[in-house]
Amino acid sequence: MLSSRPAPQSLQENTFGVTGEAQSLAGSLPDLLVEASRIAANVTAGWHGRRRSGPGETFWQFRPFLAGEAAHQVDWRRSARDDNLYVREREWEAAQTIWVWADLSASMHFQSKQAKSSKQTRALLLMLALSYALNEAGERVGLTGLTHALASRNAVQTIAETLVHENPSSTLPNPEGIRRFSETVLFSDLLDPPDKLEKWMETIASTGAKGHLVQLLDPIEESFPFTGPTRFEDPENGAQLKAGRAQTWQQEYLHRLAVHKDQIRSLARRFDWSYTLHHTNRPALEPLMLLHSRLANTPQHKMRGDKL
Template sequence: MASIGHIVAPTPTGEVLSRAQARARLVPDCMVEARRIANTVISGWHGRRRRGIGENFWQFRPYSDGESLARIDWRRSARDDHTYVRDREWEAAHTIWLWADLSPSMMYKSTFGAVSKESRALVIMLALAEILARSGERIGCPGVMEPVSARNAAERLATALIHAPLAEGLPQTAMIRGFSDLVLIGDFLDPADEIMARLGPLARRGLTGHVVEIADPAEETFPYAGRTEFTDPETGERLTAGRAEALREDYRRAYLARRETMGAALRQLGWTFTPHRTDHLASEALVAVHMYLSGMPAAERHGGIGRAQKASS
């Protein structure tokens, strides 16, 4: 997933070794920061509430054709002209798959960002793992760690990430069964139609998705001026602009249009979309995803996403 910047791509062998060493140094610090943020966010939260098989009442909702008549609550239905069923709270352990993009473009950090995109993605991912592990959820990472339900799941994930092979693009998901949650954290700078071509089939398989887009402030504002050379950190391709400021408006228009297109397409799938900048607090994105996983109603969820997009623009 390409990014903008002034990074010269090293040789393939040197790149693999350099990135592996950089990740090994980065992950422990990210785990410390993730735990600190998780301790702040987790206060007062005792797990997710979802509809499903359980003993506790959750909500009334309109009856749908094909459902068992035994689920109809006749007392509630007698109050008006509609037929309602009684839903119960979901109590079984749930599998949540967490994934962070660790491709070269995520290493980008401008002078305007607090940390690299890679560092922020790892912190959000590990903090979410810490919170979910304390709630008894099963946590996995596609291609990196099989789902586990353990208090130290976040530490186990951090260790697995250090030893995981370098991978490009979106994760392989053949191992993920339907009716799981999938949290994807990355910069998602590829064309929106290409990304949705990969994500659409996942939604049709029954997965509930939550996409967190990590952006460096410079990627949104394009603060460059004068003669500037831009290097794609993944392909090594270069673009030299004689007057970079002349590109600013067209660039911003295209960048924000890509985000809006992808966000709208994800919402049509019933997924959530959270744009996040590295000059903002990591806890902002963490709280947003936490609320979506907790079962916030769709109307409120979409409203919150719209406000987040507007604020970050």
């Protein structure tokens, strides 16, 4: 019998390669930030955010005072710094608030020879790239349960620094702070029992917020290519399972995984969330383009499942 988390991890390194312990967040984030910025540049072309001046409480920018405008609009403190007059503009409240989360739990460290990166590294890359793109579009973005939602240019840096200091390992984030009209994006292998995910989604749905699930799987988690004597280990609790002829388990494993993914798709349909399946041997840009389309069309987007 396979465990409730259907992702196998063989200890036979001659069968497939593993990266070992993931690099520390502090060491890996600088490179990921650079790569995320590059990917985000490809996503943001044509992504028109809703941020502009208008009624609101949040400062946006200073702009030059224009002839004919009322004198009371001048920000005299800022204007005193040089010979020009400036007006303080505030952010229009229609900017979206997007909450992001990357699952950094033990199962996300997994990487086979067929994958471009571990699930954890890909989750971080996707989250940071999406955050960059959202910031460039003028939207507010925050790390769910750990930071405020920010529209400033240093929002992504704030998220990265928070990850280093907090080092969160929860599969699902604390939904506290998520409010109506906001959205949350989860990057995870989603291999926990579906009822755990369901309770989390129910909490968010009760606020009136929407969500997007991005399930990340290593390609061998979809194929179960193991043969002969194989030992599997649960990365979450260290439990081990030995198989004398692993190939005889393939059919049952693939059936259970298919049922598990169908349950997640059903939850997404029930709550009107989007669902994307992404394999770590595929380009990172693919799921981001789908998220771009869905977030840009909120709240009119319709839930659909895509495999990438």
